Amino acid sequence: MSERGLLIVLSGPSGVGKGTVRKEIFSDENTNLQYSISMTTRSPREGEIDGVDYFFKSRSEFEKLIEENKLLEWAEYVGNYYGTPIEYVEETLQSGKDVMLEIEVQGALKVRNAFPEGLFIFLAPPSLSELKNRIQTRGTETEELINNRMTVAKEEIEMMDAYDYVVENDKVELACERIKAIVVAEHCRRERVAPRYKKMLEVDERC
Numbered sequence: 001m002s003e004r005g006l007l008i009v010l011s012g013p014s015g016v017g018k019g020t021v022r023k024e025i026f027s028d029e030n031t032n033l034q035y036s037i038s039m040t041t042r043s044p045r046e047g048e049i050d051g052v053d054y055f056f057k058s059r060s061e062f063e064k065l066i067e068e069n070k071l072l073e074w075a076e077y078v079g080n081y082y083g084t085p086i087e088y089v090e091e092t093l094q095s096g097k098d099v100m101l102e103i104e105v106q107g108a109l110k111v112r113n114a115f116p117e118g119l120f121i122f123l124a125p126p127s128l129s130e131l132k133n134r135i136q137t138r139g140t141e142t143e144e145l146i147n148n149r150m151t152v153a154k155e156e157i158e159m160m161d162a163y164d165y166v167v168e169n170d171k172v173e174l175a176c177e178r179i180k181a182i183v184v185a186e187h188c189r190r191e192r193v194a195p196r197y198k199k200m201l202e203v204d205e206r207c
């Protein structure tokens with residue numbers, strides 16, 4: 001049986017650029033990661049495709065999934081539900097492939113409880129003023145909403161302690177390189193590699 005894959009959780013405050021970094025990582029065709037497509041009740045944005053960007057669901061469909069325990073985690077974010085389908089994650093990990101989730105902080109904390117062996121990466125802004133700048137340049141929000149988001153973002157930054165690694169998103173390419181390096185290093189962890197060598201020593205006594 002192949003070794004179980006790694007569950008990699010990429011998370012961080014609203015506006016930090018999680019989506020952009022994740023898309024950049026998956027645009028590299030040498031990436032060996034599988035992306036877990038989330039479910040959401042928010043409406044598709046222009047250009048978004050059902051089953052590619054998200055599985056778009058109605059609130060009642062989503063609530064049924066919660067009831068039936070079909071989600072690894074879920075959270076309500078700005079009035080919409082977001083959640084990770086459990087079956088895809090389990091099957092992919094079981095087949096030995098790594099899975100990446102790109103989710104907000106509350107959801108990441110729930111995954112940490114269910115999968116403490118996962119790899120938790122916190123994407124951090126270079127500074128609070130830069131984060132505010134990024135939220136403002138989305139251009140869709142009022143001053144009051146921007147301030148609310150900043151309050152939430154500050155609380156989320158305090159949750160950094162629940163993560164294994166912190167990656168600064170100063171430049172998207174640099175952040176992606178750091179994340180890929182962390183994944184490689186994680187695969188070389190003694191605890192992951194040693195059992196394979198122990199088995200080798202037991203089986204092959206001719207050498």
Ligand code: 5GP
Pocket residue numbers: 014018019038039042073074075077082083084102103104106107108
């Ligand atoms: P957006 O609506 O901009 O695509 O996403 C809003 C937020 O929801 C982002 O922070 C994104 O990372 C997060 N998100 C996307 N999918 C999931 C999910 O399955 N679970 C949770 N908890 N958050 C998610």
